[in-house]
């Protein structure tokens with residue numbers, strides 16, 4: 159695609175990156191067919207090709223409007239279009255650049271600005287979020303359904319094994335997950351412990367930065383990244399850990415991007431690159447210990463159970479990890495039911511379910527139909543956002559897959 163970027167951006171790092179991305183797009187439209195918002199709304203401007211055009215126009219000097227912003231806001235950043243694109247167009251990067259320019263030129267006002275500011279300040283603070291979650295659980299029955307949906311029932315975390323192995327990994331606790339589902343990281347720690355790896359969380363680390371990044375606050379996201387790097391760096395520098403483990407694929411995709419996010423930071427660029435390099439989804443780590451896992455599982459009778467697997471977009475499109483969790487669940491005795499349109503987003507998408515509730519609700523209803531039509535009694539996923547969002551729409555239990563593996567391994571020996 160030929161581009162003539164305007165003076166305000168042409169010679170900036172963002173301008174050069176945008177130009178490179180735009181040049182790759184051949185306008186074929188293959189991506190449109192796999193875009194969830196295009197499927198729902200049927201408007202070219204609510205699909206990737208249309209959004210690419212809108213961003214191109216803005217970067218070439220056209221004045222964005224509230225309508226431009228709305229079409230960009232409706233994008234889930236699910237990156238299904240990137241998986242489909244035969245030309246390797248890095249759409250999400252272009253979207254980040256386009257959204258930042260539009261947010262500056264078409265500022266938000268009133269309730270919309272307030273909601274975004276509140277989310278930016280509240281969600282990434284684990285203590286504050288934990289207090290609110292505790293209070294929400296205490297009065298859950300009195301809350302409106304929309305808020306009840308955000309307050310999942312607490313599953314007991316169980317014990318977290320004390321570090322005892324020479325092999326050691328750091329886990330990101332994150333911001334929302336410790337309060338919403340502490341059982342996930344505890345289960346991951348038990349599974350890794352059984353495989354000969356100790357998993358620890360380090361004080362000082364917190365939100366990965368994704369919440370702020372996707373709410374027009376790239377600088378806040380960089381501050382979150384620097385804080386996490388500071389918390390992890392002594393262990394990385396001393397060679398005490400072999401990986402940084404993510405149990406929420408939404409955080410994983412963000413931390414893997416630290417190298418890019420801080421590439422122009424003279425102090426943090428190299429550290430950020432190293433952190434990205436060390437980052438692994440828990441599925442990658444467990445798969446690498448596949449023999450040990452199979453040996454542990456083989457020692458126990460494993461009744462087959464039909465299970466529906468929902469691959470989060472941040473796992474299958476963002477990190478391109480496909481088939482890994484599926485193979486682990488199958489090895490553990492779960493029979494994965496067929497799920498149609500498995501590439502489509504469930505509508506959670508970070509804070510999308512709060513900011514775009516109508517579209518998000520329609521996507522969830524479609525996703526649950528697809529997940530449950532194969533007769534599964536439970537659903538597994540890999541991201542706290544998807545798990546909470548799906549659970550709010552069904553009585554069938556929705557769990558993190560590592561909790562299912564943990565339950566099959568049983569108590570440590």
Ligand code: SF4
Pocket residue numbers: 182183184185186187188189190206207242243244245246247249
């Ligand atoms: S599939 Fe790729 S090249 Fe084709 S229109 Fe979409 S982004 Fe552009």
Ligand code: SF4
Pocket residue numbers: 192193194195196204205206209232233234235236237238239240249
């Ligand atoms: S990221 Fe998802 S919602 Fe956004 S344009 Fe691509 S496919 Fe559509």
